[in-house]
Amino acid sequence: MENVNPDLEWSNFPEVSCVPLCSAELIPIVGKNFNTLDEGISFYDAYARATGFDTRKHGNKASRELVTWQYLVCNRQGVKKGIEIDQIHAREGFITKRRRTSKRCGCKARVSLKYVFEGSFVGYVVHEFVDVHNHSLIELPLRRWMHLNRKLDEVHRKFIWDCTKANISPTMTFKFLNEFLGGYDTVGITLTELRNYVHGLKSYVEGSDAQMLLDEMRRRKEACEGFSYQYQLGSENELKSLFWFVNVIPEKYYNGRWLKSALGKAVHGNLGKELDAPVNAKQLAKNKAYRIFYGLIQKYEGDIDKITSFSAGMLEYDRKKESDSPNMSVGENGNTVEDFYSIERPALVEVQPPNVVQTKGSCSDSASRLVSAKEKAVVLASKPKRRCGKCRELRHHDSRNFRKNMETTKALVISSTISIFQHFLHC
Structure with a gap:
């Protein structure tokens, strides 16, 4: 299956060209072998990161889910779409999004990786490599803003x-x-x-946060007999108000949360049997791992070779244990986001969040908000002019507020004149 068929027959480089300089070990020369496709892509990204340009994938060719060709180009490859493309989309019924500036300049720097199966080697090889750019490369102080970094x-x-x-x-x-x-x-x-x-x-919880809050309140009431709560709903089942209280302090909280120090027992007497809070063994193990990690980092902080060896050892351990546990990235799926909220997102939402009150900016319709001078000018310009009975001109005032308008205009003219005069004095 072929996703994109890129035009690789580029030639006639411009007179002004730029060839990046770096160590020979980082250059993806033609014929260089890689065991995996990710290894080849990472190598070209490292070359781009060291020389000062961003990269992107420019399509591939695949056969039965096996990528046989992978094309990587400079991020400034290609040209910006012109107005002709927008007109074609408009005739076909597509809505063109707002046009943004583009830094593409038709750069021809690229590399192509080919899947090979020759003898005992199975992997990818650099089939074509072009290192000539038609633009200046990113300087070292500005490389931290590159997408690769x-x-x-x-x-x-x-x-x-x-x-x-x-x-x-x-x-x-x-x-x-x-x-x-x-x-x-x-x-x-x-x-x-x-x-x-x-x-x-x-x-992630937009639209269901009110339901999640009420579900948590219900769970607390089931766990504690003295806990109670009441809430009110609006006409559209939106949460209007919520009130909760505790009649009886749970016994396990006597010496923990409600009394701030150990003196509470001596002052208030024996309030009941002390109950130890449940210990989270997983959290204790994580805390121990954090202490070991940061302790070793502080210990080896002055020796870069030891820090590099320490990092390589952790990566090697992770590769050995990778088959035992699935690779789950924080925040990339619903389960880990639910761990952040310590509560599951409800499948059925019966209570809607309260209406948001906005009193700032142009998003509010409240009459009490402050209207900016720009908005006043826009509203005034949209109103039709009328002829004043005193000045006999088409203006946004009449004979009743003519004097007030003239005084305001006169004050603005005087203020502008004074500002111009002070500017010439400083010059």
């Missing part, structure tokens, strides 16, 4: 989860992450990508 991995996800649970804003989370990972050059993501991920976590 930005990836939201497990470290970012776990850190964002913990900060979001602690009600820390995305901006402060990004600042903490910068300090934790060594600065903007090594953080690996941008603030916008972090905000988008937090938005994705919240959008």
Whole structure:
């Protein structure tokens, strides 16, 4: 099956061309072998990362789910779609999205990987490699913004989860992450990508958060006899109000949550039998692993060779244990997102979230919000003009507010004149 048939018959490079320089070990020369397709793609990405350009896949050819050809090109390959394409789509009934600026300039740098089965070797080989670019490469201080150097991995996800649970804003989370990972050059993501991920976590329960809250209240009432709650619904089954209270403090919370210190027992006497809180063995094991990991990182911080060996050892251990447990990425499926909320998303939503009250910006229809000067000018311009009985001109005032309008106009003219005069004095 052929997904894309890219035109690889490119020639006639422009007079101004750029050939990246790097060590010979990073260059994907023709004939270089790779055991897997991912290994070949990663090698070309490493070459692009070291020289200063982004890459993207440009189609492949497959036979019975086996990729026989894989094409990789510079991210600036191709040209921007013109208005003719938009007109064709309009005639066919497609709605063209807003047009954005494009950095594509028809770059011809590319590499093609071919699946081979020769003798004892089974894998992929570099069939064609073009290293000439028709644009300047990204300079070293700006390479941290490249797509290849930005990836939201497990470290970012776990850190964002913990900060979001602690009600820390995305901006402060990004600042903490910068300090934790060594600065903007090594953080690996941008603030916008972090905000988008937090938005994705919240959008997972959009429309069912009120039902999830009531389900949690019901579970608490079943677990504690003294717990009770009441709620009211609106005309469209939206949650209007919620009230909960505890008649009897659970005995297991006497010396834990409700009394802040051990002095509570001495002051209030023996409040009942102390019950130990259940111990989460999984969390204790994770905490121990965290202590060992960060302890070794601090120990080997000054020796890059030991840190590299330590990382290689962890990767080797992960490869050995990979077959024992499935590879599940944080936040990539519903189960792990439900772990973030500690509650399952209900299949049936009977109670809708409350209506959101918006009193800021143009999204609100409230009469009490502050209207900006720009909005006032737009509304005024849409109104038809009428002839004033005093100035006899078509304006947005009449004879009743003529004097007030003239005073306002006069004050604006004087203020503008003073500003221009002060500008010439400074010049």
